[in-house]
Amino acid sequence: MxxxxxxxxxxxxxxxxxxxxxxxxxxxxxxxxxxxxxxxxxxxxxxxxxxxxxxxxxxxxxxxxxxxxxxxxxxxxxxxxxxxxxxxxxxxxxxxxxxxxxxxxxxxxxxxxxxxxxxxAPLRVVASAAAQPARPAAPEATSGPAAGATGPAPEAPPAQPGTITLPMPGRGTFTLDLDAPLREARDAFEKAYFEFHLAKEQGSMTRVAEKSGLERTHLYRKLKQLGVDLSRAKRLA
Known part of the structure; x- marks a missing residue:
């Protein structure tokens, strides 16, 4: 966008x-x-x-x-x-x-x-991998089992160069490939953006339209163009 x-x-x-x-x-x-x-x-x-x-x-x-x-x-x-x-x-x-x-x-x-x-034109990114705060180091294993411990926490997979991975509540993670053509990267981001807000607003097109600044007719057209599954978005709410 x-x-x-x-x-x-x-x-x-x-x-x-x-x-x-x-x-x-x-x-x-x-x-x-x-x-x-x-x-x-x-x-x-x-x-x-x-x-x-x-x-x-x-x-x-x-x-x-x-x-x-x-x-x-x-x-x-x-x-x-x-x-x-x-x-x-x-x-x-x-x-x-x-x-x-x-x-x-x-x-x-x-x-x-x-x-x-x-x-x-230069691509403006909201948050880059370098700008994200470092993950805290996983606690080292002790010689004896800690109360309620089930083993060391699994390490998150390392981020691939040229990608941005963001947590999506209830939907795992979203990864944006900065090496993709601009239009493809923008469409992927917009699809994730609308799916997130549709789930957050329990499928309310009115509230998502207000949030995104789009008219409802434009929003419906955009969701259809991006292939957003409205029924799935409501189930995730």
């Missing part, structure tokens, strides 16, 4: 991109001009920006130059336009844009460009 900023002066384009990207599980912020884009870029620190070229106050290429000149081009930017020339696209790429999408934007091209941009 990524934070994506969509900058476009056309309401229909903003709503369409919001619908598509939100259904993919991303958090999406919308700006209708460069002034709003500047504010949201500072406030939300997006992982990716979809930036229209032709806007009423400041065009997208000028805004891109501004971010590059002030050290704010720290995220991948995909330019969008229905009227831009090849020279404009080349200039935007030279400044630092990662890709250029020509309107009308097809669903396949949009998702391919977004996935490619996010794959190249």
């Amino acid at each position: 990524a934070n994506i900023l969509v900058v476009d002066d056309e309401l229909g384009i903003r709503e369409l991109l919001f619908e598509i990207l939100n259904d993919e599980g991303h958090s999406v912020e919308l700006a209708e001009n460069a002034a709003q884009a500047r504010q949201l870029r500072q406030r939300y620190r997006p992982d990716l920006v979809l930036l229209d070229i032709w806007m009423p106050d400041t065009d997208g290429v000028t805004l891109l130059k501004e971010w590059a000149a002030t050290g704010q081009l720290t995220m991948p930017v995909i330019m969008m336009s229905g009227h831009a020339t090849i020279d404009t696209a080349v200039e935007a790429t030279r400044i630092g844009a990662m890709a250029f999408l020509e309107k009308p934007i097809t669903l396949q091209k949009l998702l391919q460009a977004v996935d490619k941009a996010l794959t190249r």
